[in-house]
Amino acid sequence: xxxxxxxxxxxxxxxxxxxxxxxxxxxxxxxxxxxxxxxxxxxxxxxxxxxxxxxxxxxxxxxxxxxxxxxxxxxxxxxxxxxxxxxxxxxxxxxxxxxxxxxxxxxxxxxxxxxxxxxxxxxxxxxxxxxxxxxxxxxxxxxxxxxxxxxxxxxxxxxxxxxxxxxxxxxxxxxxxxxxxxxxxxxxxxxxxxxxxxxxxxxxxxxxxxxxxxxxxxxxxxxxxxxxxxxxxxxxxxxxxxxxxxxxxxxxxxxxxxxxxxxxxxxxxxxxxxxxxxxxxxxxxxxxxxxxxxxxxxxxxxxxxxxxxxxxxxxxxxxxxxxxxxxxxxxxxxxxxxxxxxxxxxxxxxx
Amino acid sequence: xxxxxxxxxxxxxxxxxxxxxxxxxxxxxxxxxxxxxxxxxxxxxxxxxxxxxxxxxxxxxxxxxxxxxxxxxxxxxxxxxxxxxxxxxxxxxxxxxxxxxxxxxxxxxxxxxxxxxxxxxxxxxxxxxxxxxxxxxxxxxxxxxxxxxxxxxxxxxxxxxxxxxxxxxxxxxxxxxxxxxxxxxxxxxxxxxxxxxxxxxxxxxxxxxxxxxxxxxxxxxxxxxxx
Numbered sequence: 236x237x238x239x240x241x242x243x244x245x246x247x248x249x250x251x252x253x254x255x256x257x258x259x260x261x262x263x264x265x266x267x268x269x270x271x272x273x274x275x276x277x278x279x280x281x282x283x284x285x286x287x288x289x290x291x292x293x294x295x296x297x298x299x300x301x302x303x304x305x306x307x308x309x310x311x312x313x314x315x316x317x318x319x320x321x322x323x324x325x326x327x328x329x330x331x332x333x334x335x336x337x338x339x340x341x342x343x344x345x346x347x348x349x350x351x352x353x354x355x356x357x358x359x360x361x362x363x364x365x366x367x368x369x370x371x372x373x374x375x376x377x378x379x380x381x382x383x384x385x386x387x388x389x390x391x392x393x394x395x396x397x398x399x400x401x402x403x404x405x406x407x408x409x410x411x412x413x414x415x416x417x418x419x420x421x422x423x424x425x426x427x428x429x430x431x432x433x434x435x436x437x438x439x440x441x442x443x444x445x446x447x448x449x450x451x452x453x454x455x456x457x458x459x460x461x462x463x464x465x466x467x468x469x470x471x472x473x474x475x476x477x478x479x480x481x482x483x484x485x486x487x488x489x490x491x492x493x494x495x496x497x498x499x500x501x502x503x504x505x506x507x508x509x510x511x512x513x514x515x516x517x518x519x520x521x522x523x524x525x526x527x528x529x530x531x532x533x534x535x536x537x538x539x540x541x542x543x544x545x546x547x548x549x550x551x552x553x554x555x556x557x558x559x560x561x562x563x564x565x566x567x568x569x570x571x572x573x574x575x576x577x578x579x580x581x582x583x584x585x586x
Numbered sequence: 587x588x589x590x591x592x593x594x595x596x597x598x599x600x601x602x603x604x605x606x607x608x609x610x611x612x613x614x615x616x617x618x619x620x621x622x623x624x625x626x627x628x629x630x631x632x633x634x635x636x637x638x639x640x641x642x643x644x645x646x647x648x649x650x651x652x653x654x655x656x657x658x659x660x661x662x663x664x665x666x667x668x669x670x671x672x673x674x675x676x677x678x679x680x681x682x683x684x685x686x687x688x689x690x691x692x693x694x695x696x697x698x699x700x701x702x703x704x705x706x707x708x709x710x711x712x713x714x715x716x717x718x719x720x721x722x723x724x725x726x727x728x729x730x731x732x733x734x735x736x737x738x739x740x741x742x743x744x745x746x747x748x749x750x751x752x753x754x755x756x757x758x759x760x761x762x763x764x765x766x767x768x769x770x771x772x773x774x775x776x777x778x779x780x781x782x783x784x785x786x787x788x789x790x791x792x793x794x795x796x797x798x799x800x801x802x803x804x805x806x807x808x809x810x811x812x813x
Contacts, residue, residue, distance in 0.1 A: 282710045308713040309721075315714045321707045325729045334725075338716030384715045 236260060236388060236420040242278055242288035242298075251275065251444040260420040263435030263452060265428070271444040272424045276390045279422070280315055281308030292388060312343070314386035318393040320377035322365040328376050329361040335384025343385050346417050354416060355379045355409055371402040375409055382413055389414065389421040395430060404586045407433055407504075428456050429468050429506060433585070457554070460509065461539035466556045467509035470585075474502045482525065482579050488551040493525040494582045504585040509543065509556035511581035515574035516565045525579040532571045535562070542567075546575055588786045596762045597770040598790055600678060604753075604766060605746035608685035609739050612693055616738065620697035620731075621723065625709075642691040649687055650755025657683070657756065676758045681766060684752035689742035696741060700734015701727060733809060740802035744795055767791050 237258040244251045251271040266272045277283040279290060281297065284305060290298040292313070297306045314335060322331050332348060352358050355375045365373065374394060381389055391410065395403045411434065414421050423434045431438055432452040440448035440455065448455070460467040473485035476497050483497025494505065513524065533552065534545035542562050544555045555575065557567070565573065590598075622628075623635060641649050655661050657674050667674060674680045704727060712722040750768040757764035759773060767787055774784035 277710075280710075280714050282713060307718070308710075309716045309718050311714075312716075313714060315711065317707055317711065319707065321705065321711045323708060323712075323726060323730075334712070334717075335715030338721070380711075380715065390714075 237291075237293055238262070238279065238388075238422070239291040240275070240279065240288070242275075242285040242290060244274060244278060244283065244285050246274070249274075249444060251278075253441075253444075253446050255439060255446050255449065257437060257439060257449065259437045261414070261435045261437070262420075262422050263431045263438040264422060264424045264441060265426065265431050265438050265455060266441035267426055270441045272426075272441050273392055274444075275441065276315070276392055276422060276424055279388075280313045280390055281306065281311050282315075309338070312339075312385075312387045314381035314384045314389055316374075316378050316381045316389065316391045316394045318397050320365075320373035322368075322373055322376055322380070324364075324366055326365070327361070328357065328363050328365055328368070331365060331376055332357070332361075332379050332383055335380055335386075339383075339385045346382060346385055348383065351379050351383055351413075351417075354413060369402075370398055371405045374398060374402070374406050378406075378409060378413060382417055382419065386419060389419050390424070391421055391434075392424045393426070395425070395427070403430075404584070408586050410434060428452070428459060428463070429470070429585070432456060432468070432470055433504070457536060457543060458538065460543055460554075460556060461541050465508045465510065466541075467543060467554045469507045469509065469553050471505045471507065471582075472502065473505060476500075476503070488549040490528060490549065492577075492582075493579045494584075495579045496582050496584045498584065505582045506585055507553070507577060507582050509554045511577065512553065512555035513576040514544065514546075514555055514557060514561070514565060514567070515576065518574055519576070522576055523578075524576040526575075526577040528575045530573055530575045532567055532569050532573060535567065535569060544573075546573060548575065588789060589782050590786055590790070591783065593761045593765070594770060594783065594787055594790075597765050597767050597787070598794075600681075600764070601747050601766040601768075601794075604678060604681045604685055604749075605743045607682045608689060608746045609693070609743050611682065612686045612690055612742065613735070613739065616690060616693040617697055617728075617735065620694050620701055620734075621727070623694070624698050624701040638694055639691050641688050646684075646688055646749065646751030646753075647755060650684055650752030653680070653684060653687065653752065653756045675756055676760065676764060678757065678764055681749075681753045681757040681764055684756050685746035685749045688749055688752050689745040692741040692745055693738040696738030697731060697734045700731035700737070703734075704730045733806060736802060736805055736809070740798050744798050747791065747794055747798075767794075 237256065239256045241254045251274050253275060264272045264275060274283065278285050285298060285300065287300045289296065296304050297311055298304060323334065357375060357379060360368065360372060365376065395406060398406060425431055435452050438450055438452050438455050439446055456467055473487060473492065476483040476485050476499065479493065482493045482495050484491045484493055485497065497503065528548040530546035530548040532544055533547045536543045542557050542559055544557055544567055546553055546555060619638065623631065656663055657667065658664050674683065708726055709722055712726045717725065748768055753766060754769060759765050759769045771784050771787045774780035
């Protein structure tokens with residue numbers, strides 16, 4: 236999927252001017268609140284119209300102020316999942332799900348209700364009204380409704396931001412599974428770096444109504460390490476846990492990670508902050524942290540006054556954050572060897 | 587005790603008929619006008635808004651006089667209506683027109699309030715799910731503004747039952763033909779011996795108004811429970 240946008244749009248004092256081309260299947264738009272992310276996707280979906288410019292999707296002109304072209308929103312086949320589920324309150328779950336499906340041309344219908352409700356675990360909700368569903372259920376119905384419209388592009392405009400942390404963890408796997416299983420390219424909008432890294436492989440960075448960067452989610456997270464209170468967030472997908480002395484031991488490369496926030500699920504995603512890691516020059520004599528690894532420095536990068544140290548523990552990589560003084564004292568250099576300690580309680584389970 | 591003459595029953599029947607036809611006839615137009623004013627930006631919208639609200643602020647007698655100028659034999663549309671064989675003035679149809687014009691702003695305002703309470707993202711969601719504007723209108727906007735439509739219809743119906751000033755100008759006060767409840771009460775009130783008859787029609791009028799309000803509340807609650 237390729238998106239090309241050269242657009243200008245003003246709302247009162249806010250002005251958006253964007254000029255970019257991006258290709259991929261899991262694209263992110265990252266920016267603070269009010270930076271213009273939602274305006275940008277609104278222009279792509281056809282719910283707003285640019286003052287000037289052009290919008291192309293896979294080479295098809297959706298809008299051109301010069302050629303006076305404007306494909307209406309309903310003909311663009313770009314479905315949206317909003318921050319709030321926006322389910323139609325007078326319709327049942329089933330009717331909500333089928334709203335877009337019924338309006339989709341038969342030759343474009345590759346995803347049906349039966350296959351979708353199984354993936355999203357909506358079987359028992361179909362006959363219910365939407366007003367007494369939980370927040371997570373509503374967002375799953377909203378996602379299902381958009382997928383069943385069989386769009387060629389799915390826009391997800393901060394679909395997790397109205398949910399609390401627990402519900403976010405429940406929804407993220409669905410977002411991934413659905414898009415991967417049904418092979419629908421998506422544009423994911425968020426101001427959360429973690430969500431960007433979990434959901435996308437390329438990111439457009441929007442600030443003050445302009446595109447200021449086009450990068451990978453990992454590079455973005457590294458560049459923002461200094462600004463973030465929690466530093467760089469390492470994300471780890473771990474599997475096959477076993478219980479050890481009240482902790483959960485997960486296979487991690489050639490070794491094991493001991494984590495207190497684990498569970499018995501076969502797979503889980505954890506986050507660990509770069510600030511929660513301690514580097515040692517030599518093997519410490521005794522240490523309370525339950526995870527200690529010998530590692531090799533593979534990259535050193537500066538962000539403001541902080542230094543990011545990417546280390547490799549066998550086949551696995553992590554980023555730790557230290558001060559410049561610590562780099563000097565530990566004589567950290569690329570290719571050098573260190574010891575890395577992480578407390579079992581420092582991991583946070585995401586799913 | 588209620589004391590009603592056959593002419594009073596005619597007046598009650600006619601009042602109900604006039605109000606029902608006025609509301610039924612105004613509803614599609616009122617819905618369309620409310621839609622235009624809620625969702626479309628166009629030149630002259632402010633002027634349209636002012637013109638629609640005007641009958642609410644004018645004395646009904648003034649509205650009636652303008653209708654007479656418009657629809658009367660020598661009025662602006664009079665010759666046209668006469669050539670088409672349509673006679674409106676001093677018929678029950680004129681009472682319907684008077685009620686419709688006076689009650690129209692109430693209908694439009696209530697429907698607009700209903701439409702404005704619909705989250706714009708529901709409409710955007712509908713469009714991005716492949717629904718053209720008319721599809722969104724009938725499947726999302728119409729059902730979700732139903733409470734506004736119900737409120738507007740009830741208000742307009744009640745207003746029509748009480749309409750006097752404009753009706754007496756364009757429809758006159760002909761018993762059995764154009765005499766509605768307010769006009770009958772006015773006639774009784776002019777005669778010192780008909781106090782009981784006037785009071786009886788007043789009680790009927792109050793009962794009808796209460797009935798409409800109860801019906802409105804019951805339907806409104808049923809609608810809320812369904813969602």
